[in-house]
Amino acid sequence: MRPHPLPVLLLCAALCAQPALAGAAPPAPPAPLAPEQQAAHVLNRLAFGPRPGDVERVTRMGVGRWIDEQLQPEAIALPAALAARLDGLGTVTRSAGASLEEYLALRRQVRDEDEGARQRRRERDARVAREAAEARLLRALESPRQLEEVMVDFWYNHFNVFAGKGIDRALVTSYENEAIRPHALGSFRDLLGATAKHPAMLFYLDNAVSSAPDPNPKAKRKGGLNENYARELMELHTLGVDGGYTQQDVTELARMLTGWTFDQRRLAAGGEGFRFDPKRHDQGSKIWLGQAIAPDGQREGERALDVLALHPTTARHVSRQLAQYFVSDDPPQALVERMTATWRASGGDIRAVLRTLFASPEFMSTEAAGAKFKTPYQFVLSALRASGVAVANVGPLTNTMSQLGMPLYGCQTPDGYKNTQEAWLNPDALTRRIAFATALAGGRLPLAAFQPATQPATQSAPAPLPLDPAALQAALAGSLSPRTLGIVSQGPARLRAAMLLGSPDFMQR
């Protein structure tokens, strides 16, 4: 199947106000989404939910134009206030090398049993974690480049790195800002290469320590192959677990990637991230995915990434994951096939694949609107955005995400967090979400200012006010059902804001 030429797709995006165009449209959908519902839908999917005024603004400008704008984040300026706050986060803006240098120095001091070093390390770890969360959440809450932040969430989980593993504590912000965000809407091959070579990934999935077996068994430091990254590279990042590769292919790919490493001291001292170490590289020839691979040093791995990035199986696997994230837990196969075709025709251009997705009748449909159950991350962010409350202290947000089983940067396994209803809907989760909604609506979350526990509270921050239910209802126009609106209008006035944010409608996007 050949993809539609790009202009047609653009036209389709612009005309999405009249969904279900002729051509590849599925059987006639039920009542189409009203313009306000369409605006709410795209704000729930390409953004972390509407802020006050967003639904009206997007309705007025047209969802097609807004989608086009979101697909070009480089043309959208960050507001000065947000940029200034991000610039003020010292542990986020510094280089990976500087971050690692501090981490290693404190680790040495702790090993030397330097008095107070443990305390300093605890404070440093807390500050690094707090600022990383602050940078991520402030962007997600306030950046007008919402789709970029949504794609950062998607790709971070796709190429997950667990911040709790050793030195990755010091490296995840660099990983997100240098390997993920710049490529979030770019070329998949570039994204794949950037993650493959970032020290955070090299360390997390152990490729940094993988090497050809040492021919000298008495060598002091014994070498050897580590399959961890090679396996997840095919299973999770590209082909998918049913991608048709064998254990032999995993071993051979691991051999091709030997020597892809980094040196902690060089990174800390001189900022060198990736290095290819020919001494670690397995010089033999390999057979991978049925192809003979002649010895060629680092280029063996580069070619493997080329093959994987453009492989039809990768195109289908990642297209399906994108469709699952943006459309429904079990996305329509026809849509996945069209996205796959765009992937192949565009050489893995993420923006082009997303254009196909957003322009599709399957995306702009009544079946899709509200079909996704929000992850804890999406629930917390969308509640804050709808509330319009300014967030100085992200602590209550990160705590809630942790309680709901989704600590930020805290997914231990390389498959990242899932985004399906099956993964997140359970009785306890609903109760906790309702508790969060009630606290936020009642103005009882300490969002105003961050007070380090070590400092005495000098002056009490102004207490946040309870939310105005009418304003909240206006902000959420287009995603509240008549049933919910009816029940809320019957509820006690002081609980109505809580009821809106804790309603069944607000659990879904």
Added chain:
Amino acid sequence: MQRRDFLNALALGAGIVLPLGPHAWAATASASATRRKLVVVMLRGAVDGLNVVAPVGDENYLRLRPTIGLAAPGMEGGALDLDGYFGLHPALASLQPLWQHKKLAFVHASGSPDATRSHFDAQDYMESATPGRKNTPDGWMNRLVAALPGSATPSRLLGIGPVMPRILAGTAAAVNLPNVASAAKADVLDRPEVAAAFDALYGGHPRFGRAYADGRSAHREVLDTAIEKDHDSAPMMAADRGAPLPNGFPDDAARLATLMRNDPRIQLAFVALGGWDTHAAQGAGSGQLANRLAPLGQGLALLAERLGPLFDDTLVVVMSEFGRTARENGNGGTDHGHGNVMWLLGGNVNGGKVYGEWEGVGDAALNEGRDLPVNTDFRSVLAQVSERHLLLGDKQLAQVFPAMPQRTAAFQVVKG
């Protein structure tokens, strides 16, 4: 067979007589079946079974694992002798008394027959109990609770962890509690006005109504239990002087024991623990793996201790999605393998023995030349537990473990 059918009939018949209250209910004859408990502990990430129950008596063992292999029993950091051939990891010393009292057994070279070395697929298969079949909608513990005699209450099938696990998913009600001991605290929905507001929003809601209702009734059950427990477990708390335990699992295990003692309706429980994917620097007698095994062993021992007499009616199964390579890799770790070891604890276990067809760890015995074979299908062990311990009938057994291979375990690790 006849006896089991009789017991089933008895249990089913008694189940029809609706209980007047939880305690009256627990005292009826139906208790013979429902009194029996099953706790499943899943080690996500593939624990290195060859260093949990290590073949220290095999001449190949230390050749395959020169830096991470456990030293022989009696040496510094050495394994704890089990039967003269196998040795237990020294970090699991807290389980030694259970072994000596024959309440702990292992099934080695066991696992899923599916050859996948993907953590995620293999865990999925172990939770659905349909290896190789991805579209199974429910987990086997959910099918099991549906097949067991007795009336359904949400807390009968209990999980402890941040999210509802696959193994509990399905049509029967199940409850998931968070890890921290906050589940038994009052929450915002205990305020009548708030409860009324959200009951109205969620009552009869087609998508979320059931999850909401299950959450409320489970919360009430747990709260009731927590209120009762205060005087009941006071001596126990005094005995350890309220000292916090070193790591998460012992806390959860202690809480689980308290819940099970106080709420006879809890029959099946599930806990998952992560952090076993030791590709690098896993250590031998001490180190990374030892640091994870120690709180696991302590938690299991604590669970046994705090269940008290109920431990005799409880069976604990510890399992992991697959084993790890027999050879250590270049980084003092191990890669994804195949066969592993299952652990069984409880009064109904024929303990003090390592079961399973064992061929050693010589090169010729290894699966694909790299890891333990699966000589015992994990489902045949679970089926034996369901049949002999939980007294499940043949028909129900086929519902819980559909498409089971004919071959049953050649040993009886569970008492009849």
